[in-house]
Amino acid sequence: MSPSELLTPITIGSCRIPNRLLAAPMAGISDLPFRTILKSYGAGITFSEMISTEAFVRGHEKTRGILQRSEGEIPFGIQIFGGNPVAMAETARRLEAEGLCDLIDVNLGCPVKKVMRSGAGAALMLDRERLFRVVEGVVQAVSLPVTAKLRACRTSDDMMGLDLIPDLFSLGVKAVTVHARCVSWSFSRPPEWRWIEEATSLGRPLIGNGGIFTPEDAVKMVIKTRCDGIMIARGYLGNPWIFRDIQRFIETGAWEPVPLEERFDTMKAHLRLSLQVFGERQGIFRMRKHIAWYVKGLPLNSEFRRRINELHDSSELFREMDRYFERLKKKSLKSEME
Ligand SMILES: Cc1cc2nc3c(=O)[nH]c(=O)nc-3n(C[C@H](O)[C@H](O)[C@H](O)COP(=O)(O)O)c2cc1C
Structure with missing residues (x-):
């Protein structure tokens, strides 16, 4: 694929994604x-946070909360993790029956010890x-397309x-x-894109992920690996306009x-949504890290972050936020006049 094709649709099973810029779980x-x-900045598809299938089948409330999608969020992928084939298949079946998503992604790469100890993820x-x-159980349980996300290797x-x-x-x-x-x-170590290139000869569509922080990175990954789409993760933190x-x-x-x-209007719109969805206490709490990323x-x-x-x-x-914005505006006006 050439870089310009990143802006063309891709069809994964029955799921049509309007471009090949995926927002990672x-x-x-x-x-x-x-x-x-x-989504408002052009992500082709968004993914939920990973959900524990063990918790889902037990009817865990918090897990259910993760599954809500917003009105314009089409297509929407839900990522599931677990080591128990029965719970994984049952979760997938219920997700489809309740019409909660357009695609199900299976997590095969999570390296977190607690997740791995339960036989899940990596x-x-x-x-x-x-x-x-x-x-096999997940694929057979649903007619929705099933995808998988993994790390290239163990060592x-x-x-x-x-x-x-x-x-x-x-x-399937x-x-x-x-x-x-x-x-x-660890994430501080640069990814090896040649592994994505190798992967494209093993099966397609193949989505490349790791180390995209700028538009130049996105184009370079496609040129180097010829992958069929790219998935952005840390590159969208405090930077949703990357799409x-x-x-x-x-x-x-x-x-x-x-x-x-x-930048400030987006941060405030994000805060408003966070308050609407999670309420005052949780909404503020969940926004703190995002605010720090927005002003990075x-x-x-540092003074603004401390006050927030x-x-x-x-x-x-x-x-x-308004006060900080005014200070920054004055500062840039002053330096323009100097
Ligand atoms: C805080 C954090 C949470 C993550 N959560 C998930 C997750 O729920 N499911 C998943 O498949 N990957 C998860 N990842 C991995 C990312 O989706 C992505 O594969 C990884 O960050 C590499 O891409 P990047 O270099 O563009 O950040 C997470 C990564 C981070 C840093």
């Missing part, structure tokens, strides 16, 4: 308010027999993740996302950093 982050913002890469039962000496790709497609998975890191690597920037870069060869006013790199941001973290009243929060 991120636990604690890709919740309904933030996904609404990501642990499934080490237990092929169980992995096949899980994936750089094996290619356990990549080796699984042909089998996943044979089992309709697309695979490869996060180009080993299970044992629009990529589009502009591909269409015109240039893109501009988001204007300060729009701006002058005087002390506030428990949303109207004060909005006032503090």
Whole structure:
């Protein structure tokens, strides 16, 4: 695929995605308010935070909350994780029966110890027999398209993740996302995009993931790997306009950093959604990390962040944002005049 094709639709099973810019599932982050913002800036598809199928079948309230989608959020993918084939298949069946999503993604790459101890996430890469039962069970339980997201390998000496790709497609998975890191690597280590390139010869559609922070990165990944779509994760934190920037870069060869006013308007719109969905206390709490990401790199941001973290009243929060915005505007006017 060429970079300009990133802006063309892709069909995964019965799910038509209007472009090939996917917004990754991120636990604690890709919740309904933030996904609404990501979608408004042009993400082709959004994914829920990963949900525990064990908790879902037990009827856990919190898990249910994760599954709400916003009105314009079409298509919407729900990512499930678990090591129990029965709970995985049953969850997929109920998700489809309740019409909660357009696509189901199976998490095969989560390296978190607690998740792996339960036989889920990246642990499934080490237990092929169980992995096949899980994936086959989910695929057979639904007519919705099922996709899988995995890390390329366990350690750089094996290619356990990549080796699984042909089998996943044979089992009926309709697309695979490869996060180009080993299970044992931390996020600070740069991904190895050549593994995505290798993966494209093992099965398609193949979505590349890892290390996209700018429109230039997006284009470079496609040129290097020839993948069929890209998935952005940390690159959208405090930077939801990355989807629009990529589009502009591909269409015109240039893109501009988001204007300060729009940055603040988006942060406030996000806060409003967070309050609506989670209420005053939770809504403020969940926004704190997002606010810190929105103001990353701006002058005087540490003082602003400190004040925000002390506030428990949303109207004060909005006032503090306006005050900070005015300070930044004055500062940039002053430096323009100097
Ligand atoms: C805080 C955090 C939460 C994440 N949650 C999930 C998750 O729920 N499901 C998943 O498949 N990957 C999850 N990931 C991994 C990302 O989706 C993505 O694969 C990874 O960050 C690499 O992409 P990046 O380099 O563009 O960030 C998470 C990553 C982070 C940093």
